[in-house]
Structures are given as structure tokens and as C-alpha cells.
Amino acid sequence: MxxxxxxxxxxxxxxxxxxxxxxxxxxxxxxxxxxxxxxxxxxxxxxxxxxxxxxxxxxxxxxxxxxxxxxxxxxxxxxxxPPVKRISRMIREYYWNGLTRTMDASGIESLLKDSKNETLDEIAVLIVYVPYHDEQAYSYYSELQKKLPLEVVRLPEIISPEYVRGLNDKPGILSLKLELVNGEIKGVPFVVPGGRFNEMYGWDSYFESIGLILDDRIDLARAMADNFQYEIEHYGKILNANRSYYLTRTQPPFYSSLISEVYIKTQDKSWLESHLKTAIREYETVWMVPGKRLTGFKLNRYLAEGLGKPPEAEAGHFNHVFAGYAKEAGMSILEYEEAYSKGDIKNPALDKYFVHDRSVRESGHDTSYRLEGICADIIPVELNAFLYKYETDFAKLIQGEFNNSFNYNGKNYTSEYWEHKASERKELMDSLLWNDTEGMYFDFNIATGAQTKFVSATLFTPLWAGICDAEQAASSVKNGIALLKEKGGIASCDEASRGAISEHRPQKQWDYPNGWAPHQMMIWKGLKQYGFEKELQELVYRWLYMITRNAVDYNGTIPEKYDVVIATHKVFAEYGNVGTEFQYITKEGFGWMNASFQYGVSLLDEGLIKNLNDLVPPDQLF
Known part of the structure; x- marks a missing residue:
């Protein structure tokens, strides 16, 4: 009717x-x-x-x-x-389009209205930074500058931390890939997380692509891989996001997973060959440089290279950090912070603090007590699981698609080469990060020479990457789920690890009681790979029930994260909850949350989908 x-x-x-x-x-x-x-x-x-x-x-x-x-x-x-059908349809028919952006004339106008585009003028002026060697982009934006309020800046050939710090007072957007389509230059599209995040983020893009591929939007998943490639070729890394202040910062590595999953759908071997070369380049030049992100233990860490405080933090965010030093110097907090940020004041203790802080942001887990104040000293379980996945992905692709012989940069790579790399990493992880007594993986602190014993959802990432043997998998599932399972799914950490919260030790958004889509999605894949079907169905149901119940009760709201303990989108720690501020209808949802819903529905048994439509609480089923 x-x-x-x-x-x-x-x-x-x-x-x-x-x-x-x-x-x-x-x-x-x-x-x-x-x-x-x-x-x-x-x-x-x-x-x-x-x-x-x-x-x-x-x-x-x-x-x-x-x-x-x-x-x-x-x-x-x-x-x-039915609510499951409606949420899934809205994501497929509206939200992906609502989150899609381009860096061409048609997309630049929305960027001019972006809240991050700070300006002293009444009319916004967007600074577009263009790589030194991208003549096409420089010419295109220079022409566009005649029609729109843009300032186009060509980056130097070598981008130093000192240079990046010098851009703090004039933040801008970094160009992404342009291509010629029917004689017209178009921006290669990308999907943004949503809300105030109006740029292409590193690991968000991979998790969004899982949902895009399920929804037959291979064009967008492939386009994001193409933009990853552009970033590596022109900025030296997959960026935290394409903003000027992220030039020294990458994010968790998922490039090999993305190109593998896109290739399954497209079977475009020349595309795969090009991207595989770029992925090997990223692996070798971003992650495996000794003394930087490769530690003396031959395992990896996050290490964002930069100077001073992260300029994207809101005013006053670091007042508690600067207060004591400012008082000692007889200066106001603002005066001291500005002098330190410009390099006029030297403070090695602050330098060290901000190395850790920037590295936390590089990790994607910004912020968490698991990493705060120690991140650059930590060998994280998840990062090494991600790089193990790179190594095994390279081995599979070279064996299966390139007849076990792949030439890059004058060197011939075989599957055996990468299998050996992966085997070495597993041995090192089992030696340094596996805890027999607890039956789980833990991060290792280089400075203290000991495991951290912080129970994090990241302990499951070795299952996602396929590192665990059967005994390790069973132990991790049994012990980890018992500690982290809540009403709405898996919490980022357990309450004991987070510790007591007080005025001087506030709640962090990547800690208990919050749960995040990328953790759930990796856990589900790991459980499926190792045959833990009962646990998989329960955890998927708990997460989807929470999303569905909140969407039903709150006008279709699909937010950035949830409090999984009480299963609500009402999360107020640190930065609030992106995706909850809208009128009448959400047109975007939130990128990786959308993807987690589509992925979860693809995994859930039909009977449980019926229960989900009827909003049967998980505690009545499990």
C-alpha cells in the first residue's frame, strides 16, 4: 500500500x-x-x-x-x-554515497565548509598542499584557484619534520589522486568516516571497504586502494589522514588486505601487480627501517615522526601537560605552549611525551591507557599481527597469481621469502608477546623489558591474521572472551586494565566501557577462520542487537562507537560520539560502523536475524 x-x-x-x-x-x-x-x-x-x-x-x-x-x-x-533490512538498505542506498568525497572541483566546495578549515577571514580559504612531483595536480588546483577561494602550495621534494611543524599555523588538505576521464580531470573518490571527519583516514578506509565490497561498491573500495597508492608514492606512507599535520604520521597497515579483497572481485592482474609493488615498498620503507618502526627485537612499533604537540588537538587539550613547565618558567600556559610549539623553548621531557602522544594517534587507538605515555616503547600485538598478514598475503599472491616469481625494484621475490619472514615473526611474537600462564598475547614494553599485562581487544588480532596454532587460538578465545564480553559485544579493554577513573585520570575513548567496530570485525573473522562458530554467532548478535536497538529507538542513529557495557550510543568520553548530531535523518551513519553492520549481517544465521528483527535481547538467547 x-x-x-x-x-x-x-x-x-x-x-x-x-x-x-x-x-x-x-x-x-x-x-x-x-x-x-x-x-x-x-x-x-x-x-x-x-x-x-x-x-x-x-x-x-x-x-x-x-x-x-x-x-x-x-x-x-x-x-x-523490519529494522535489520532497513538499516542495511539505508547503508547500501544512502550512507555510502553520503560519505563519498572527491578532491576535484565538485568536491572542493564541501571542503571549504569543513570545520577543520580554520581561517581568520569571513570567506573560507582552503590551503591545498600538492606533492612536489605531481605536476597534473599543481596545474589543476592552480586553475581552480582562479574560481574558488583556494591557496595552492607545492610541497618540497623532501618533507622534514621541521617543515611539517612550520605548517602548523596554516593547516590544509593534501591532494589525493586525480585521473583523466573522457578528457576531464576527476578526483579518484574516497569514503570519509563521517561527521567532522571530512578526509580520507588510513585504517578507517580498509574497514569501510569491507562493507563496500559486500554492498557491490567495488568501485569505491578500488578507488581507496588507488588513493593509498598515491599517498605512498607521493607522501611516503599511507597517511593518518590527508591533512598537512599528518605528513609524518601513518596508521595501522591494511593495504595488503585491501588489495587482496578487491582483486578477488575484479581479477585485474595488472592492477594487482602495480599495487603489490607499492605494498612491498610500504612494508620495506615505512615499517622495516631499523631504529624507527622496526625495533632491536626485530618486531615493530608505532613511531610517528614529528616535532612538538599534535596541532589537530583542540585548544587546551594539553594544558595539564604544559602547566608545570609554564609555572616554572614564569609564563602563562598559552605563552609557554606557543613558544615550545615554535621551537623557541627546548624541553626534552616534553619532546619525549609528544613522541608517545603522536604515536598513539598513529596507532589509531587515540587515546587509551594501554598506550598513553609509553606508545613508542611498546611492541603491540596488533601491529605485528597486521604485518604478519602482509607477509602471508604477499606469499599467497606471488604464489597464486605470479607463478611464484615477482620482481620489484630489481629484486625477485618468491612466496618462500615471505613465508620465511612470517615464520620468523611468529617465532618472535610467541617468544616475546605470548603468555603461557595467561593463555593470551600481550604487548611488550621495550623500556621495562616486560609484557604489559593490559588486557585489550587487540589480543584477538593474531586469530584474524592466522598466526595462532590451534591451542593458542582456543586459549585466547576462552580467556579473552571471558574478560572482554559485554552486553553489546567486546569491550576495548577490561575494567581492571583501564583502572580507576578520577578527575586526574579521566576516561579514554578507546578503553572500557567502549567498543569499536574494527575490533569486532577482526574478532569475527578470526573466530570464523578457526571454527569458533558458537562464539562468532553470539558476538555478532550482541553487536548488531546494540546497533539495531539504538537505531530503532533513536531515529536511525549509527554512531562512531558504543558503550558496550550498557549497550548505548551515549558516549561522552573525550571527544563525544560522532554521528549522533543530525536533524530528521542521518545521511551518512558512520563509515566503519556501517561496514560492521553489513559484515555482521553476512555472518549471522537466518534464525538469529529473525530474532534481531524482533529485538530479542541477547541475554535471552545466549
Whole structure:
């Protein structure tokens, strides 16, 4: 049945009746009657009941309005759509498009309105930094500068930490790949996380691509791999994100996984060959340089190379760090911070602090007590699992697609070469990071010469990478899930590891009680690979139930993260929760959360999907 509705009249009546807190959403917190009658073209009346159906009506009216219509023809199938089907459809049909950006003329205008584009002028001026050797980009943006408020800056051939620090007062966007399409230059598209994150992020892009591939958006997954390649070729690394202040900082490595998964769909061998060469280059020049991200233990760490404090942090974020030094120097905190940031004040203790701080941000886990103040001294379980996956991916691709012979940079690589690398890494990880007594992997602190014993969701990443033997896998699953399983899935760490929270030790967003999509997705894949089907189904269900329940109750909200202990999107630690601030309808969700929903649905048994549509709480099932 289809209902013909006057959009403005229906919106006005619906919101006046049901949006009692005037936030332009219909949620469980509104105190309206939760009942609204609509009339079909044939005069048939139908009463919608409950928050979910009423918020669906609101969303469908807004979609029609944004399409330029004054009258909406709305199907009852959409208004009373089962929630799992609706969330998945909205992600597939709307959210990916809402999150897609380009760095060409059509995409630059939205960047001009971005909240990170700080300017003293009333009219925003966007600084676009272009790599030294990309003549096409420099020419393109220079022409664009004549039409739009841009400032185009060519980067030097060698980008030093000193140079990057000098850009702190003039932050800007870094160009990504441009290509010629039918005689016109177009930006290779990328998917942003959402909300205030209006740029291409490193590990977010991989996890988003899992959902994109499931939704048959191979074009976007492939495009993000192409932009990764551009970043490595022109900036020397996959960037934390394409902002000027990230030039010295990478993120957790997933490039080999991305190109492998895209190739399965495209079977484009020349594309794969090009990207495999770039991935080997990244492995060797970003991760395996001795004394930098490769430690003396022959395992890896995060080490963001830069100077001073991370400029993207909001004003006052480091007041507690600078306060004592400022007092000792007889200066205000702001004066001391500015002098230190410019290099006018030398402070080795602060230098060390910020090496760790920037490295935490490079790790993607910004921030967590697992890494705070020690990150550059830590050999993390997950980073070495990711690099083991690189090594085994290289071996499989060279063996299966290149007849066990692959030439890069004058050297011939075989699968045996990479298998040996992976075997060596596993031996080192088992020696340094595996704990027989606890039956789990732990990070290793180089400075103290001991494991940290911080119980983190990252302990499962060796299952994702295929490192564990059967006994290690069983032990990790048994012990890890017992410590980390909560109402809404796996917490980032256990409460004991996080420790007591106080005014002087505030909650961190990557710690208990919060849960994050990339952790869940890697855990699910690891459980599936090792045959832990019962545990897989339960953990997927708990996570999807939390997403579904919150979306049903809160007008379709799909946020950046959740408090998994009480299974809510109402998370206020540090930076709040991106993806919760919108009116009428979310048009983006949040990148890796969208992907986790699509991936979870692909793994869940049909019977459990029915339970999910009926919103059966997990504790009634498991």
C-alpha cells in the first residue's frame, strides 16, 4: 500500500505531535502519543505506532523533500520495514554515497565548509598542499584557484619534520589522486568516516571497504586502494589522514588486505601487480627501517615522526601537560605552549611525551591507557599481527597469481621469502608477546623489558591474521572472551586494565566501557577462520542487537562507537560520539560502523536475524 502525503503539512503535524523535545528527531525520549494516522490515495487509513515506525515516516518524508518533491508517495513496506533490512538498505542506498568525497572541483566546495578549515577571514580559504612531483595536480588546483577561494602550495621534494611543524599555523588538505576521464580531470573518490571527519583516514578506509565490497561498491573500495597508492608514492606512507599535520604520521597497515579483497572481485592482474609493488615498498620503507618502526627485537612499533604537540588537538587539550613547565618558567600556559610549539623553548621531557602522544594517534587507538605515555616503547600485538598478514598475503599472491616469481625494484621475490619472514615473526611474537600462564598475547614494553599485562581487544588480532596454532587460538578465545564480553559485544579493554577513573585520570575513548567496530570485525573473522562458530554467532548478535536497538529507538542513529557495557550510543568520553548530531535523518551513519553492520549481517544465521528483527535481547538467547 502506498500513501500520498503532503510533505510540509505532514511534517508539521508529525513533529508538533511527536517531537516533544524539539530536536527534530523522533526518539524514545519524546513524550508524544507514539501514534500517527496516515491516509492512502484510495482513502484507506493506517495508524503507525511506536517510535520506530514514526521515525521511519519522518525519514521518508525528508528523503522525498530533499528530492525536490512537495508530495511524497511512501510505501507501507518502508514505513514498517523490519529494522535489520532497513538499516542495511539505508547503508547500501544512502550512507555510502553520503560519505563519498572527491578532491576535484565538485568536491572542493564541501571542503571549504569543513570545520577543520580554520581561517581568520569571513570567506573560507582552503590551503591545498600538492606533492612536489605531481605536476597534473599543481596545474589543476592552480586553475581552480582562479574560481574558488583556494591557496595552492607545492610541497618540497623532501618533507622534514621541521617543515611539517612550520605548517602548523596554516593547516590544509593534501591532494589525493586525480585521473583523466573522457578528457576531464576527476578526483579518484574516497569514503570519509563521517561527521567532522571530512578526509580520507588510513585504517578507517580498509574497514569501510569491507562493507563496500559486500554492498557491490567495488568501485569505491578500488578507488581507496588507488588513493593509498598515491599517498605512498607521493607522501611516503599511507597517511593518518590527508591533512598537512599528518605528513609524518601513518596508521595501522591494511593495504595488503585491501588489495587482496578487491582483486578477488575484479581479477585485474595488472592492477594487482602495480599495487603489490607499492605494498612491498610500504612494508620495506615505512615499517622495516631499523631504529624507527622496526625495533632491536626485530618486531615493530608505532613511531610517528614529528616535532612538538599534535596541532589537530583542540585548544587546551594539553594544558595539564604544559602547566608545570609554564609555572616554572614564569609564563602563562598559552605563552609557554606557543613558544615550545615554535621551537623557541627546548624541553626534552616534553619532546619525549609528544613522541608517545603522536604515536598513539598513529596507532589509531587515540587515546587509551594501554598506550598513553609509553606508545613508542611498546611492541603491540596488533601491529605485528597486521604485518604478519602482509607477509602471508604477499606469499599467497606471488604464489597464486605470479607463478611464484615477482620482481620489484630489481629484486625477485618468491612466496618462500615471505613465508620465511612470517615464520620468523611468529617465532618472535610467541617468544616475546605470548603468555603461557595467561593463555593470551600481550604487548611488550621495550623500556621495562616486560609484557604489559593490559588486557585489550587487540589480543584477538593474531586469530584474524592466522598466526595462532590451534591451542593458542582456543586459549585466547576462552580467556579473552571471558574478560572482554559485554552486553553489546567486546569491550576495548577490561575494567581492571583501564583502572580507576578520577578527575586526574579521566576516561579514554578507546578503553572500557567502549567498543569499536574494527575490533569486532577482526574478532569475527578470526573466530570464523578457526571454527569458533558458537562464539562468532553470539558476538555478532550482541553487536548488531546494540546497533539495531539504538537505531530503532533513536531515529536511525549509527554512531562512531558504543558503550558496550550498557549497550548505548551515549558516549561522552573525550571527544563525544560522532554521528549522533543530525536533524530528521542521518545521511551518512558512520563509515566503519556501517561496514560492521553489513559484515555482521553476512555472518549471522537466518534464525538469529529473525530474532534481531524482533529485538530479542541477547541475554535471552545466549
Amino acid at each position: 502506498t500513501f500520498k502525503l503532503d510533505i510540509e503539512a505532514t511534517l508539521k503535524k508529525l513533529l508538533a505531535q511527536e517531537d516533544t523535545d524539539n530536536d527534530k528527531k523522533i526518539t524514545v525520549e519524546d513524550q508524544g502519543p507514539k501514534s500517527f494516522t496516515i491516509t492512502s490515495e484510495e482513502g484507506h487509513q493506517h495508524t503507525l505506532s511506536g517510535t520506530y515506525h514514526l521515525s521511519n515516516l519522518l525519514q521518508e518524508l525528508i528523503l522525498a523533500k530533499e528530492n525536490g518533491d512537495t508530495v511524497a508517495f511512501i510505501s507501507l513496506d518502508h514505513l514498517e520495514e
